[in-house]
Structure formats: C-alpha cells, structure tokens
Amino acid sequence: MTDYPPADDRLKHLIAQQVNLGVDTWKLAFWIADGIVKDPEIRAELERIADAHSKGQPCGDRHCERCFAAALTETDR
Numbered sequence: 684m685t686d687y688p689p690a691d692d693r694l695k696h697l698i699a700q701q702v703n704l705g706v707d708t709w710k711l712a713f714w715i716a717d718g719i720v721k722d723p724e725i726r727a728e729l730e731r732i733a734d735a736h737s738k739g740q741p742c743g744d745r746h747c748e749r750c751f752a753a754a755l756t757e758t759d760r
C-alpha cells in the first residue's frame with residue numbers, strides 16, 4: 684500500500700501524471716489537472732458515466748474501455 688497518490692487528492696494526481704507526459708513542467712501539469720478536477724461539467728460527466736456503469740448500462744463514451752470490452756464480450760456470445 685503506497686501513500687501516493689494521496690487518497691484525498693488522487694484524481695488530480697492521476698490527471699497530472701498523464702498531463703505531465705505532454706508538458707514541460709510538473710507545475711504546469713498540476714495546474715492543468717487542478718482546473719480539470721474543479722470543472723463542474725467534467726465532474727458531472729464522470730458521475731454520469733459512473734452512474735450508467737453502476738446500473739449496468741453502457742455510458743456511451745467512445746473512450747470507455749470498460750464498455751468497449753463489454754461490447755466485445757457481447758458479440759462473442
């Protein structure tokens with residue numbers, strides 16, 4: 684069990700790690716990640732997706748690997 688990313692700031696750290704691959708500084712990555720986690724529309728969309736999944740429904744997001752994998756399993760049957 685690791686202390687990183689911190690439990691109370693996990694989403695931001697995960698986003699910052701990803702953003703950091705494309706920007707010059709960790710500070711900039713962190714600033715961008717901060718804006719993302721605080722964006723109400725992004726949070727609402729994450730909740731909508733999680734809500735759909737919890738009901739066993741496809742979320743409809745084309746980048747969703749979970750629904751992509753589920754659709755593949757479906758056609759295998």
Ligand SMILES: [Zn+2]
Pocket residue numbers: 732736741742743744747748749750751
């Ligand atoms: Zn999905």
